[in-house]
Amino acid sequence: MPLSYRQWLGAAALSALLSVNSYAATVLKLAYAENSQPVKTALNYIGEAVAKKTNGQVQIQYFPDSQLGGERELVEMTQVGAIDLTKVSSGLMESFSPLYGVFSLPYLFDSEKSFYQIMNDSSIMRQVYQSTQAQGFVGVGWYDSGARSFYMTKGPIRDVADLNGKKIRVMQSDTAIQTMKLLGASAVAMAQAEVYTSLQQGIIDGAENNEFALTVARHGEVAKYYSCDMHTRIPDVILMSNATAAKLTSQQQKALQEAIDESMQVEQKAWHEAVEKARSTAKNQFGVHFYEVNKAPFKARVQPLYQQLKAKPKVYALYQQITDKLNSQQ
Template identity: 30%
Template sequence: MPDGLVTASAAWLRPGFTLAVVAVFLHAGCRGPGGGDSGSIDDAPTWEVRFSHVLSTNSEFHLMAERFRDLMLERTDGRFRVVIYPSGQLGGERVAFEQIQVGAVHMAITGTPVLSGWVPETQIFDLPFLFETRDHGLSVMNGPVGDWWRDLLLERTGVRSLGFLDYGFRHVYNARRSVETPGDLAGLKLRVLQNATYLAAYSALGVQATPMNYGEVYSALQQGVIDGGEANAIGFVSSRLHEVAKFYSFTSITYNPITLLVNEAFYRELPADIRATVDRSAAEALAYQSDVARRMEADAIEEMRAAGVEMSRPDLAPFAPAVRPRIRDELADRLPDGEALIARLVSETERTVFGSR
């Protein structure tokens, strides 16, 4: 393994991180010449790539990962081999991101709310009722503001974003009652992403916001530890949460950008033609995911209906005053140049929604 790769990976080691020592050795075993040191023309390099995500094998995340894997295998004549680890097998999103930084994992799918721990400015995308539709949100993330954030992530962490998935909004589900008005949220104990802006927004709406690992949510609902949580319709069904929570409300409180990530040191060491193939295959896999996600959402809603889930589409106008401008003001105070960052994002959302791009 070239010395530069070891140095780049080691640059992000953190004290106390248990994977730090093993990561370099794992990384060394993942890429190398296919046939040794003979110098033969047949000794083309090969890459064994670990790809982590937290959803099940019937999720749109996994289907996207499989499409990327198949495209890379075909376009490199089998030299770029992606091994997918679904369902958080290599850890949750936070752990997976730490593993990417040190090279123990090469690629992952991660929500931007998780990444605010490394890039606090990311929280501007978590502001409640920021986007009007999922198309609106995806358009903004694929525009100049999204490009700015991707550059910031790379600079701060050594991890590259290859683009954004089409996840959409996170909606409230629970086992107690239908949510029709802001008052219906009051007192519900909901699993909420461990993110300062998420926690503040849901707390402002009267929720007992409770951070929890995603893998623990089903059993926590079964045992009554929590009343519910927030997720898109696909995640709600693919994780079988509709079995233990019979109320789902399209509250659209938060839009959840999800991004496809790759370790920058690994990416940069790839030959130029392989990097270009990664970029092209990632773009095609992301477009495929968007198409699949729209179909899967419709199917998920039908499955919820068949399972007896009571769905509601509340008027969202009364919800916004509970969180505006309070949450925006709090976030502006927490972030360096927070007011300017939020103003820039709001300007971009307004420009995009009126179709002036």
């Protein structure tokens, strides 16, 4: 039976509504590996904020806690547009762009204040973020990941000599591997998910990470000695696929970037509150002992890394830009 005009009008309206809703519900896929709660809180904020800013036209679908793979797999998925957004350590990013390696340089930052000054400087970070554009993705923001220090299974690192011959887990980062070699240790690059059992079985003697590794990943159950040498402050970086821009209007892109920028502030505030709690939990529930160390001998050992930078003109230029900026702030 043919549709009446009223029925046809109703069907047309429904079709139009579905079309609008389809447009309105542009869904971006955001995947991430295992992370501390401050990072999860900040990533969740992005979805809430961008939905509010776009009146629901842009929504985030989450794939948390390594559901789609580890950080390397997530970067590769972002490259081809299989996911829109991810958050990974910039230590891993060194294998995609040498510029990210500057953040793995040991003892580059002497304080959280100097670290924040550089990370919030767009003249410095823009070139880093854009360095992977030809590979299909760019950086769009950063999160604090604290300072990385050594934690061990059989005794603390009190002096650089204590690292001699020790097998230390590091991220897949050339700079991190070279750092361990200069400090006398043997670097073992492996995924975060493998560290607990490797510590437990004696495959490695220790690892280096922030305090959350002791509690979130429960490494404090098998590694009881945390030496606060704070050799690196390696940020996390938020990546976005180039293909994502094609899904969004210019206003939606602006709203997404605003949501990401705001999430950075959320993460930093949550980080400061949570890191003290993580230290307390590591001490009181896991029985981890914390040690302060004299950093001078460690710094002296790694100076060849800075000399080697001269063979990498682009990285060396970025390093000089960073040190000039830090020196001008003193």
